[in-house]
Structures are given as structure tokens and as C-alpha cells.
């Protein structure tokens with residue numbers, strides 16, 4: 001549970017700063033707020049941490065995706081390539097802007113497979129959304145190379161790997177835009193919240209205007225007199241979220257370091273189990289270690305191992321069966337797409353007759369996710385917990 005485990009006096013102090021002024025909104029109230037701008041400060045510190053030009057706080061990771069897609073001018077009918085293994089929000093955001101999510105396969109990183117991306121490109125493709133799932137990155141360098149060749153935009157969904165990097169550069173900063181989620185489960189939490197980052201001034205401006213009804217945030221006039229050039233909506237982060245984010249950001253590197261130690265210890269335990277292999281990490285240094293993913297040669301063995309581990313108090317997830325993170329399991333999403341298929345152009349053979357999000361399109365995901373187990377890693381894992389995991393692993397290995 002990462003950041004949520006560490007909520008303490010630092011968060012309280014930042015939140016109290018806000019409550020003492022009583023100004024909960026990020027814009028306006030310049031006299032009353034006594035120089036306190038928590039959201040703005042969080043954005044500045046977050047941009048600095050990621051070594052990116054602009055960061056914009058928003059209400060959630062889901063709204064961050066929508067704000068970024070809108071800033072990138074993704075329009076109805078455009079196709080956006082998205083991996084089969086991701087949280088539902090990535091697909092929902094594409095539908096929210098009227099575009100078509102095109103499902104691509106994953107590779108041994110459990111993230112978007114660059115080779116599959118290339119096969120899904122059509123004349124209607126506008127963007128690619130690589131998602132850095134379960135704490136670690138995709139082959140982001142290769143995906144960005146493909147995007148350059150085909151002149152596509154890249155939006156990194158980095159909701160699950162905040163603080164992660166690839167060869168020293170932070171995940172979320174490789175694409176034209178990147179997003180983060182700070183919901184309660186995520187590595188850094190503000191209860192609910194999100195961030196949009198970009199090195200592009202133009203895209204960042206559009207995101208900022210869109211997320212606040214088009215307001216251009218001109219410091220020379222009052223909010224009521226501000227200009228506007230595009231339509232927008234309200235996805236503003238509030239000052240309490242900004243305050244929490246500031247305190248949490250200062251703990252992020254330490255938190256990742258603790259998780260890495262815990263993960264390494266459990267990895268050594270599992271390394272002794274016959275047949276176990278680990279997920280490919282494009283850059284192990286840049287892993288955030290929020291999860292440990294390991295696999296067996298076949299699904300039957302994985303299931304058997306999972307059952308014995310579970311019976312001994314250690315839970316793991318097989319994402320092929322997960323209801324929220326694997327496209328073929330989203331019957332309500334597929335029903336919506338079928339019902340609305342007339343709205344979509346039929347340029348891509350995938351859509352002939354009906355839109356297809358079937359398992360036959362993603363053989364690698366079907367294979368890899370079916371025999372992979374994912375274990376959550378906590379920041380605080382006391383010796384007793386580690387000993388219990390060791391005992392459970394030994395029992396499950398003996399039962400194989």
C-alpha cells in the first residue's frame with residue numbers, strides 16, 4: 001500500500017497549514033491564503049523530481065488521462081493503441097474523448113509489446129498509451145522510437161510506477177505527456193488525485209486551460225476577468241490534496257528503497273523454487289518495487305502454487321482472471337463497444353462487423369498472464385511477516 005502506510009505528522013503539518021488559512025481552492029483568495037499555494041508548490045516540486053518542464057495537479061489519474069488526451073487533441077474516430085493489461089480507466093479515458101481504444105499485446109515486461117504496437121497502426125492511429133504496470137516500466141525507448149517513425153503521440157500512463165525510471169530518466173517523461181494517479185492504493189497518495197506532466201509548453205497550457213473551464217490563469221486580472229480560448233471542464237486539484245502530495249513526495253525515494261529491500265528478500269526465497277522465473281525489468285535500477293511478479297512454465301503449476309501460498313496466508317493475483325485489469329474480462333466494456341460500433345470508422349479489420357477485443361488478438365498476454373503470479377510488496381514488512389512468507393513459500397514449493 002506504499003504511501004498510505006506512511007501517513008503521519010508530516011502530512012498533518014502540511015494539511016494544517018491549509019486549514020489555518022481556510023483557503024481550500026488553488027486559485028484566487030490571494031489575501032486570505034497568506035502565501036500558501038500547496039497545489040502549485042506540489043506541482044513545482046513534482047516537476048523538479050521528474051526533471052520535466054510542467055506538472056499539473058488534477059482530481060484523479062482517470063481525469064489526468066482525459067485532460068492529457070484532450071490537450072493532445074485526440075478526437076472522435078481517432079485510434080489510440082492501449083495494452084490489454086491495464087486498469088479499466090485507460091480505456092474509459094479513450095472512450096471519454098470519443099476515440100477508439102485499440103488493444104495491443106504485452107511482452108515479458110507485462111507491459112505494451114513494441115512489436116504488437118507496430119502491427120496495430122492504421123491511418124487512423126493518433127496516439128499510443130504505454131502503461132507501466134505493477135511498479136515497473138515498458139520498453140519505453142522502443143515504443144517512443146516507433147511513435148517517432150509513424151508520427152504518433154505518446155501518453156505514458158504511469159499511474160502505477162510513480163518514482164520509477166528507465167536508465168536514469170523518470171517514467172512518465174519519455175512521451176509527449178505522462179500521467180500519474182495518487183488514489184489511495186497508489187505509490188504516492190493524496191486520497192484521490194492525479195498529475196499530468198509534459199515538456200511541451202503548448203500541451204501543458206492546453207491541459208491547464210481545459211482542466212479549469214478554459215481559464216487562462218492570467219495573474220494580472222481577477223479570476224472573473226480571465227480570458228479563455230478553449231472549452232474545458234473542472235478537474236482542479238484542491239489545496240488539501242496538494243498538501244498531502246507535498247509531504248508524500250518527500251518520502252517517495254525512501255519508500256521505494258525500503259520496498260526494494262523487501263522485494264529482494266522475497267525474490268531470494270522464490271528463486272529457490274523449481275521452475276520459477278521473474279518478470280523482465282527493462283531497468284531493475286528504475287523499479288519501484290511495489291509488486292513482485294514471477295511465473296511458472298504452465299498455468300496449472302502457477303494455480304497450484306497460488307493455492308498453497310494463499311492457504312498459508314500469502315496472497316497473490318493471477319491477472320488473467322482479474323476482473324478490472326484485463327480487457328477480455330470486461331463484459332460491460334465489450335457490450336458498450338458492440339452497442340456503439342456504428343460510431344466507429346471501420347478502417348481497421350479489427351472492427352469489421354463488430355469491434356473485437358478477443359483473446360485471439362493477444363496470445364502473449366493469454367500465455368504470460370495465465371502463468372504469472374503477482375505479490376504486493378509493502379514499505380513496512382517486519383521480520384515476522386518475512387518469516388511467514390518464507391514458510392509459505394517453502395510449503396508451496398514442497399507441494400508442487
Ligand SMILES: *Cc1c(COP(=O)(O)O)cnc(C)c1O
Nearest residue numbers: 060061062087089159181182183
Ligand atoms: C489507478 C490507475 C488509473 C486511474 O487512477 P485513479 O486516480 O484511480 O483515477 C489509471 N491507470 C492505471 C494503470 C491505474 O492503475
